[in-house]
Amino acid sequence: MRILVAGAGATGGYFGGRLAQAGRDVTFLVREGRQARLAERGLRIVSPSGETKLTPRTINTLDDAYDLVLIAVKSYALDAVIASLAPAVGERTVIVPLLNGMRHLDTLTGAFGPEHVWGGLCMIHGTLNEHGDVVQMSDLHRLVFGPLGDAADDRVDAVAAALGDAGFDSRPSPHIRAEMWEKWVLLATLGAATTLLRGPIGAINAAPGGPAFHRALTAEAIAVATAAGFPPRPQAVAVLGETMTSTEPRTSSMYRDLVAGLPVEADAIVGDLVAEATRHGVATPLLSAAYTALSIYQAGR
Template identity: 55%
Template structure:
C-alpha cells in the first residue's frame, strides 16, 4: 500500500520511520526545513539501547505526487488546517485518511474535508520527542497504533491498511471501536496534561508531595464524569491505564504538553484541555480542575505570544 505520512516529528517520524525501515512503501510530507534536516542526517530513531537510521522518501507540499492509498496525519492540532490543504492532492477516491491527533475536534474537520468514506479514526501512544539535532528519541516503553472506520464497519480496505501499518518494532491494532478508543485516549491525555502542567512536574513528582495524590484523584474523577456524561464510559483497560499512570509514585510519566511547556514551545491546550472543558459544560458536569489547567495553559500561551 502506498502510504503518505504527513509530518515526520516525534510521532510521524517514529511510526513512519519504523515502517520504512521494515521495507514498507512510506513517503513523508514535510516542510522544507524538516526536509533539509532529514536529507542531511537521515531519520534517526533513538530508543533505549538502540538507534535506527532511515534514509526517508520525502516530498514537500509543492511536490505531492498524486493520490496515495493511505494518508496518516501526524501533526500537532494547531497545524491541521494547513496540513489538510497540503495533503489534499494526495487523497483519491479510495484513499484512507488516518489521523494520529490528540482530542476529538479533528474528526469532524476531516470528515467534512474528505468525506466519511475516506476519513477514519486513529490514535497512538508513544512517549517520544525530537532532540536538538532533530532526531526522534523514544523514552517510554509504550508504542502502539490503533485505527479503523469511524462507523465500526467491516471496511474491505481494513486488512490492507493493517498490513501497511504493521511493523515489528511496535504494536499495531485495527479496531472496530475506534471512536470509543479515541475518547478513552482523550480522557487519559487530558487528565495527564492537567496534572503535569498545572502542578509543574511528572505524575510521580506530583503524587510524592502532600496533597498531590488527592489532587490527581480529583482530576481523574472529573474526567470519568465527563466521559460517562458524553456516553463513552471507559472500559476496564482504559481505567487501569489511567489509574496506574496518574497515581504512580515511581515512574516519571509526563505528557507532550508538559514537555512542550517546559521547553517554551507551542502547546495543544485548545484541542486537549479546552475542548474537554467544553464537553464538561455541555454535559453539565463540574470540572474545576480541568478549567484551572486550561486557564493556566492559556496564560502560558498568552505570555509566550507576548514574549
C-alpha cells in the same frame, strides 16, 4: 500500499520511520526546514532498543494519490496540512490521524468526507532531541486505527497488513471512537496535572495534596466522558489509575512542549473536554483551572 506520513516529528518520524525500516513504501510530507534536516542527517530514531538511521523519502508538495495517509502534526498545524493534502486523496484513500483529542475528526471529515477519514491513536512517549532526531523515551509504541462508522469497510485488512509487523504494536479496532475517548481521558488528565502543577506524575504524588489532586482530576475526566456517552471501560480506568498513582517521572507530550517553551495543544486536549463538560452540565473545576493556566501560557508566548 503507498503510505504518506504528514509530519516527520516525534510520532510521524517514529511510526513512519519504523514502517520504512520494515520495507513499506513510505513518503513523508514535510516542510522545507525539516526536509533539509532530514537530508543532511537522515531520519534517526533513538530508542531503548538502539539507534537507527534511515534515508527517508520526503516531499513538500503533493501531486499524486496515496492509499494510506497518516497525519502526525500538532492540532494547530492541521489546517495547513489539510490545505496541501487534497492531491494525496484518491478514490479509496484512507486517512488515519494520530493527533490527540477528538476535534480533528470533524475537521478532517468536513474536508475530505467520511469515506476517507478513519479514527486513530498512537501511544508513545516521543520527542525530538536538539539534533531533530526522534527519541522514543520508553518501550511503548502502539498504533490503533479503524473506520468510524458501523458499516463493514473492505480496506481494513489491507491497512492492518500495511501497519502490522513493523517493529511496533499495531491493531485495527472496531470501536476506535470509544478507544480515542479513553485515550483522551488519559491524556487530558495526565496533561492537565503535569502542566498545571509543573511536574511529572511521580513528583506530584510525592508532594502534599498531590495524590488527592490526582484523584479529583481523574474523577472529573471520567465523569465528562461518561456524560458524553463514552464511559471508559474498566481496563482503561485501571490504566488511568495506575498512571496517575505512579511514583515514576511520567509526563505527557504537552508537558514536554510546555517545559521546552513550545506551543501546546491546550484547546484540543483540555479545552474541548471542558467544553464537553459544560455541554453536559458536569462540574470540572480542576480541568478548567488547567485550561486557564494553559491559555495564559499560550497567550504569553
